[in-house]
Amino acid sequence: MxxxxxxxxxxxxxxxxxxxxxxxxxxxxxxxxxxxxxxxxxxxxxxxxxxxxxxxxxxxxxxxxxxxxxxxxxxxxxxxxxxxxxxxxxxxxxxxxxxxxxxxxxxxxxxxxxxxxxxxxxxxxxxxxxxxxxxxxxxxxxxxxxxxxxxxxxxxxxxxxxxxxxxxxxxAWSCEFDASRTKDNEFHLLDGSSIQVPFMTSNKKKQLIRVFDGFKVLGLPYKQGDKRQFSMYIFLPDAKNGLPRLVEKFGSVPGFLERHIPYKEVEVGAFRVPKFKxxxxxxxxxxxxxxxxxxxxxxxxxxxxxxxxxxxxxxxxxxxxxxxxxEVNEQGTEAAAVASVSIVLLCRKFYIDFVADHPFLFVIRENNTGSVQFIGQVLNPSST
Incomplete structure (x- = not known):
């Protein structure tokens, strides 16, 4: 196996x-x-x-x-x-x-x-x-x-x-978010309404992002130990109501997660990720x-x-x-579980926005082995 x-x-x-x-x-x-x-x-x-x-x-x-x-x-x-x-x-x-x-x-x-x-x-x-x-x-x-x-x-x-x-x-994130820059912004719910929730941002000019047909993937590495390397990956559909379609693709295509992991940092424009717990x-x-x-x-x-x-x-x-x-905040992530996944013309600078202001998937993965510790979705960051 x-x-x-x-x-x-x-x-x-x-x-x-x-x-x-x-x-x-x-x-x-x-x-x-x-x-x-x-x-x-x-x-x-x-x-x-x-x-x-x-x-x-x-x-x-x-x-x-x-x-x-x-x-x-x-x-x-x-x-x-x-x-x-x-x-x-x-x-x-x-x-x-x-x-x-x-x-x-x-x-x-x-x-x-x-x-x-x-x-x-x-x-x-x-x-x-x-x-x-x-x-x-x-x-x-x-x-x-x-x-x-x-x-x-x-x-x-x-x-x-x-x-x-x-x-x-x-x-803890390898590059923590600056808590002083966390501000409320609009988050769009699946029913078409919206709410105000705290969004984290960063002054880092590059992020691990890949763009695909219909969705983007953000990689947020955690501080690395000497044996293991963990990251959170956020799968953000382009459409504000696109999560169900992404979920279907996420769990149906063999090797989907491995083929959509971002490995290269790109210039980032607008960048916001909501806190959630x-x-x-x-x-x-x-x-x-x-x-x-x-x-x-x-x-x-x-x-x-x-x-x-x-x-x-x-x-x-x-x-x-x-x-x-x-719990995901400016410092990092705490999680637990118990049980009884573009073309640039000329020399113009190209920035990729990553604004997670609508429902998305997330994965916590150990990158050396590829094993997945947690999978989840955020429909409403303010809901506990």
Whole structure:
């Protein structure tokens, strides 16, 4: 499984999530977080369920899938010795009903590939206590940004296993925006109305921008560490109501993100990017089923590689909860996610404007590996 295929899975997933949940709201989610959770499920599956998970995640074998996610955990989320680079952490957790034990082979994958700690709790008689244990873990791993990944009523006496994945990112721009220059300007909403929101700008005369048919892409690098290089990319449609069409293209064309990354700085004219801060949560199973991933959510005999049980119940995935947070300001970006992509004539100077004054997409990406940490859209920067 190539890294590019993992990115294509991310973009395809993003298209369906954006179209299902993002019609009238800001949205952010972590595709890698959801994929890691599905990888854990795959590691404990067999038969047709395993085949379907591998097909969805574009892997030929479970060993190939384990290798990919192990390399992502080791390369992208390894601690950076440089203090200037972004703070990025990934944590995986497994909570098991205390009457069960993990099978040795699955336990090894959980601990060595996914670096997850397994804890035993009592879902059968103390489900609320068990839910609070998972939520406290998520809050700690996301520096307090995600306080409740398992909502009330999400676990009960039938719950046997809970997998959770927490992702935290905080990065400073390589060239910070000057807060004294931040001013309110007009932002156009999809319904044709407009609002006043704070826009950041810069006195930097060149920016990483590429122009395509129907949209532009801005690259905003974060301060680099000694191993990793992260950037935010903003995909801005030309038309003020052009976001839905861009979303369709973004998630349907293989290799779309890689082919539209800006690598060269160009002279910039008008340049404004809005500040924004919001959280978003959704339950992912319906979207995954629409994409053809149905067997993990069906009670069958295929989730047999996870745990030994004295009664041998048939297991299935109940629901997959995902919650994310992002804040973009003059200094940089803080984000977290938890889960249970012209011709110049003569010598006239040509300036490219980049004014994000209408709905746009954004991506946070590690550039050395191409892995995508966050994808989202901003419909209204003032909405939290």
């Amino acid at each position: 190539a890294q590019q295929e993992q990115v294509d899975v991310s973009l395809n997933l993003s298209k369906h999530i954006l179209l299902n949940y993002g019609k009238d709201s800001n949205l952010v989610f972590s595709p890698i977080s959801i994929q890691v959770i599905l990888g854990l499920v795959a590691a404990g599956s067999s038969g047709q369920t395993l085949d379907q998970l591998l097909s969805f995640l574009k892997a030929r074998t479970i060993d190939e899938l384990n290798y990919l996610y192990s390399s992502i955990v080791d390369r992208v989320f390894a601690k950076d010795s440089s203090s200037s680079g972004p703070c990025l952490s990934l944590a995986n957790g497994v909570w098991l009903q205390k009457s069960l034990t993990l099978k040795p082979s699955f336990k090894e994958v959980v601990e060595t590939v996914y670096k997850a700690a397994c804890r035993q709790v009592d879902f059968e008689s103390k489900e609320e206590d068990a839910r609070n244990v998972v939520n406290s873990w998520a809050e700690k791993e996301t520096k307090g940004l995600i306080k409740e990944i398992l909502p009330s009523g999400s676990v009960d006496s039938s719950t046997k296993l809970v997998f959770a994945n927490a992702l935290y990112f905080k990065g 919001f959280s978003f949560e959704f339950e992912a199973s319906d979207v995954l089923k629409e994409l053809g991933l149905v067997l993990p959510f069906t009670r069958n005999d295929d989730l047999t590689e996870m745990a030994d049980s004295p009664v041998g119940p048939k297991l299935c995935v109940s629901r997959i909860f995902h919650k994310s947070f992002i």
